[in-house]
Amino acid sequence: MEIQSHDRVQAIGESPAFLATLEQASKVAPLSKPVLIIGERGTGKELIATRLHYLSPRWEQPFIKLNCSSLTESILESELFGHEAGAFTGAIQRHIGRFERADEGTLFLDELATIPRRMQEKILRVIEYGEFERVGGNETIRVSVRIVAATNANLPEMAKQGTFRADLLDRLAFDVINLPALRYRQSDILLLAEFYAMNMVRELGWPYFPGFTRAAQEALLNYGWPGNIRELRNVVERSLYRTEWTEEPIDKIRFNPFITEFEHRFDALEKTPAEIMQNSVAPVHTLDVTALQTPLKESVSNLEKKMIDLAMREAQFNQAKAAKLLSLSYHQLRAYLKKHNLLEQYGRKAQTSD
Numbered sequence: 001m002e003i004q005s006h007d008r009v010q011a012i013g014e015s016p017a018f019l020a021t022l023e024q025a026s027k028v029a030p031l032s033k034p035v036l037i038i039g040e041r042g043t044g045k046e047l048i049a050t051r052l053h054y055l056s057p058r059w060e061q062p063f064i065k066l067n068c069s070s071l072t073e074s075i076l077e078s079e080l081f082g083h084e085a086g087a088f089t090g091a092i093q094r095h096i097g098r099f100e101r102a103d104e105g106t107l108f109l110d111e112l113a114t115i116p117r118r119m120q121e122k123i124l125r126v127i128e129y130g131e132f133e134r135v136g137g138n139e140t141i142r143v144s145v146r147i148v149a150a151t152n153a154n155l156p157e158m159a160k161q162g163t164f165r166a167d168l169l170d171r172l173a174f175d176v177i178n179l180p181a182l183r184y185r186q187s188d189i190l191l192l193a194e195f196y197a198m199n200m201v202r203e204l205g206w207p208y209f210p211g212f213t214r215a216a217q218e219a220l221l222n223y224g225w226p227g228n229i230r231e232l233r234n235v236v237e238r239s240l241y242r243t244e245w246t247e248e249p250i251d252k253i254r255f256n257p258f259i260t261e262f263e264h265r266f267d268a269l270e271k272t273p274a275e276i277m278q279n280s281v282a283p284v285h286t287l288d289v290t291a292l293q294t295p296l297k298e299s300v301s302n303l304e305k306k307m308i309d310l311a312m313r314e315a316q317f318n319q320a321k322a323a324k325l326l327s328l329s330y331h332q333l334r335a336y337l338k339k340h341n342l343l344e345q346y347g348r349k350a351q352t353s354d
């Protein structure tokens with residue numbers, strides 16, 4: 001499902017990290033200065049770029065996008081600056097580039113880090129002087145374009161290593177908006193899940209959204225979301241779509257689309273503990289000398305409890321699955337639960353989720 005154009009700038013989220021980002025975007029939007037948006041994949045960089053445009057005085061003018069990744073240097077040059085007929089073999093007609101089309105509006109350069117150095121120089125010139133020539137032409141074109149760029153690369157590091165021009169970075173980074181990863185926006189996870197669930201309910205023609213069970217909510221909250229909001233959206237939409245509508249709340253969260261319905265019941269078993277730890281919000285344990293202040297037996301006991309908790313959540317409180325994740329037999333896991341007085345706690349959760 002494609003988001004409707006009026007939804008494009010709808011930004012869901014109330015977490016402090018996200019609200020700070022929105023406020024920063026609102027503040028810089030009215031200016032014509034370049035803005036650099038940085039964030040992991042799927043965190044909403046394009047959404048913020050769109051917002052910057054529609055909240056600016058340029059909102060009635062064009063909002064032009066170019067994804068700079070995977071374009072060869074010559075195609076990128078033609079796309080950005082246009083070319084004259086006959087500029088090169090195959091250039092039959094004049095081509096108007098994105099800078100020209102974005103005149104008076106905003107040009108969004110996505111995946112900026114991958115552009116070759118010569119293009120970096122040309123872009124810098126447009127930012128500095130507001131003018132350029134089409135490829136193969138000598139007419140000077142003047143434009144007023146606001147540039148918004150996005151990347152998930154570490155540009156300052158690239159500038160240090162000489163793979164990205166430091167002066168272009170300086171010019172683009174009048175302000176830098178750092179989009180928080182979803183794992184730092186815990187309080188937004190269920191909000192976004194509900195938002196995408198409601199959209200899907202409409203699309204599926206369900207009479208209403210029955211909600212998520214507590215176990216499903218826990219599963220959503222405890223996942224690491226490496227693909228951020230895009231992944232969350234897919235997971236939620238898939239979870240609803242794979243469920244036959246009943247009045248019962250959604251219980252199964254379909255994180256992995258590559259397995260069949262039957263296998264899905266064993267979904268949690270497919271992940272190794274290492275993968276779970278990688279995906280969990282924080283590493284299970286990190287050690288430094290301060291760890292020596294706690295007796296070894298106590299530390300080991302704490303680690304056991306943490307690992308058990310992690311596995312139980314990952315297994316959506318199914319003890320057999322959790323045992324498998326911990327490479328224990330069911331009875332061994334029960335013994336650990338008993339040792340740590342957790343039988344009652346997890347027993348109760350299992351009843352609410354199963």
Ligand SMILES: Nc1ncnc2c1ncn2[C@@H]1O[C@H](COP(=O)(O)OP(=O)(O)OP(=O)(O)O)[C@@H](O)[C@H]1O
Binds near residue numbers: 011046230233
């Ligand atoms: N705060 C938000 N509220 C609602 N939807 C959001 C929000 N942020 C992002 N999205 C949605 O998540 C998806 C990914 O967002 P977007 O394409 O802007 O991310 P991106 O950072 O540009 O990703 P990539 O690095 O993969 O290009 C889109 O469908 C977008 O509408």
Ligand SMILES: [Mg+2]
Binds near residue numbers: 045046110
């Ligand atoms: Mg993007």
